[in-house]
Amino acid sequence: KNEVEQSPQNLTAQEGEFITINCSYSVGISALHWLQQHPGGGIVSLFMLSSGKKKHGRLIATINIQEKHSSLHITASHPRDSAVYICAVRKTYFGTGTSLTVIP
Amino acid sequence: GAGVSQSPSNKVTEKGKDVELRCDPISGHTALYWYRQSLGQGLEFLIYFQGNSAPDKSGLPSDRFSAERTGGSVSTLTIQRTQQEDSAVYLCASSLGPAGGLYEQYFGPGTRLTVT
Numbered sequence: 001k002n003e004v005e006q007s008p009q010n011l012t013a014q015e016g017e018f019i020t021i022n023c024s025y026s027v028g029i030s031a032l033h034w035l036q037q038h039p040g041g042g043i044v045s046l047f048m049l050s051s052g053k054k055k056h057g058r059l060i061a062t063i064n065i066q067e068k069h070s071s072l073h074i075t076a077s078h079p080r081d082s083a084v085y086i087c088a089v090r091k092t093y094f095g096t097g098t099s100l101t102v103i104p
Numbered sequence: 105g106a107g108v109s110q111s112p113s114n115k116v117t118e119k120g121k122d123v124e125l126r127c128d129p130i131s132g133h134t135a136l137y138w139y140r141q142s143l144g145q146g147l148e149f150l151i152y153f154q155g156n157s158a159p160d161k162s163g164l165p166s167d168r169f170s171a172e173r174t175g176g177s178v179s180t181l182t183i184q185r186t187q188q189e190d191s192a193v194y195l196c197a198s199s200l201g202p203a204g205g206l207y208e209q210y211f212g213p214g215t216r217l218t219v220t
Binding site: 030031033035042043044045048050086088090091092093094095096097 | 137146148152162163195197203204205206208209210211212213214
């Protein structure tokens, strides 16, 4: 069993749709990270959260420490949101990523 | 300001050769991480440096891999006697404070290593 599980693995959405990516983890943590990786590009940290909810523009991340679960939401999705989204805990455990494609 | 830089951006080497990959973290960042990402695979932790503490080498896949961080700044990842399975993108990241704390990680662009 992986310490970090993400779902779905792949997601295709129409532009404007509301998107949710889920992450469950089995280890104790002080913070959880959401990362974004564009095709052929580097990795950008989107969020680091230890409790509750954070919002940056159209992106929202939530975490429930008791349930060991986090979600990443994208409101009004856009083709430029197409990327792989990765959930990470501690420095060693990464989800396998969710590949998002937003179609115009 | 300058982000995390890595060099070279691409490296092609013959099986059995040694390679050195360099990472320049953001100035003032005490923590430095090395990861690798094989084609179509997820991120894999390799090694972690924090200040003057002994590095966490728990992710190094074999004794052919080693890394050092000089003066708390630049880091070099060395792979000896490269094998084809070492082909991957090697990523470096840094953060202002230690792993486990509420410090954002900043990733470099990576070095794409191809072993022929």
